[in-house]
Amino acid sequence: RKEVEQDPGPFNVPEGATVAFNCTYSNSASQSFFWYRQDCRKEPKLLMSVYSSGNEDGRFTAQLNRASQYISLLIRDSKLSDSATYLCVVNNQAGTALIFGKGTTLSVSS
Amino acid sequence: EPEVTQTPSHQVTQMGQEVILRCVPISNHLYFYWYRQILGQKVEFLVSFYNNEISEKSEIFDDQFSVERPDGSNFTLKIRSTKLEDSAMYFCASNIHHSNQPQHFGDGTRLSIL
Numbered sequence: 696r697k698e699v700e701q702d703p704g705p706f707n708v709p710e711g712a713t714v715a716f717n718c719t720y721s722n723s724a725s726q727s728f729f730w731y732r733q734d735c736r737k738e739p740k741l742l743m744s745v746y747s748s749g750n751e752d753g754r755f756t757a758q759l760n761r762a763s764q765y766i767s768l769l770i771r772d773s774k775l776s777d778s779a780t781y782l783c784v785v786n787n788q789a790g791t792a793l794i795f796g797k798g799t800t801l802s803v804s805s
Numbered sequence: 806e807p808e809v810t811q812t813p814s815h816q817v818t819q820m821g822q823e824v825i826l827r828c829v830p831i832s833n834h835l836y837f838y839w840y841r842q843i844l845g846q847k848v849e850f851l852v853s854f855y856n857n858e859i860s861e862k863s864e865i866f867d868d869q870f871s872v873e874r875p876d877g878s879n880f881t882l883k884i885r886s887t888k889l890e891d892s893a894m895y896f897c898a899s900n901i902h903h904s905n906q907p908q909h910f911g912d913g914t915r916l917s918i919l
Contacts, residue, residue: 727905738896738910739848782848786905791861792838793898793908795848 698722699796701783707802712773716799718766718783725785725794728759730768733780733798742768742781773803807831809911811897817917818887826882826914828897837880838898838908839872841865848896854880884916892918 701718708714720728728745743750745757745766756769766783780798787794810829818824830837839851853860854872862870871883880899884891894915898908 727907729907733848736894736915738912741907741909744907787850787861789861790905791853792850792863793840793848794850797847 701796705800724788727786729784731782811911830899834899841893843893
């Protein structure tokens with residue numbers, strides 16, 4: 696089983712749409728969870744940390760289910776500028792490294 | 806907002822040559838990392854560094870790789886004898902505390918081995 700698994704997409708949605716991404720991770724000892732965003736040939740940029748209680752940042756909502764080892768990201772009212780690859784990231788057991796999924800590509804069109 | 810800076814942005818090197826990639830982490834951060842991303846693939850962990858020693862390294866980080874913090878600001882990755890398969894984007898990252906804090910990434914060095 697891959698350490699962090701994501702649907703690669705691409706997800707092609709119109710502006711204003713709501714889109715959800717899912718992610719599963721294999722290491723039950725992981726303690727920290729993040730969504731990063733990566734534009735083409737650029738560095739990963741932190742979008743948000745993911746907490747057990749779920750958290751929201753504007754149009755973005757992240758959820759974590761530790762029992763199922765499942766993380767989600769919901770984007771409401773998609774903008775053209777949301778077009779990017781969204782990376783699901785967890786830390787390793789020791790907390791000394793980040794483990795990345797391959798990413799889900801989102802394309803928002805007008 | 807403080808940021809991680811990396812130089813050079815693009816490095817072209819002949820196979821077998823040594824290359825040094827440089828990074829200046831965010832000034833109050835204590836933990837430093839190198840990752841690489843081969844074109845079209847996922848970001849992969851190479852090494853973490855704290856208190857002037859390696860905390861953890863992946864199986865990618867073999868004897869050809871080394872890291873150093875030569876002064877109070879720079880953090881370097883050296884590849885001793887480059888191979889074609891070392892061609893990738895190399896990202897430096899840092900954070901204040903390793904366990905639950907997100908890591909902040911530099912904009913990367915594109916390494917091309919000919």
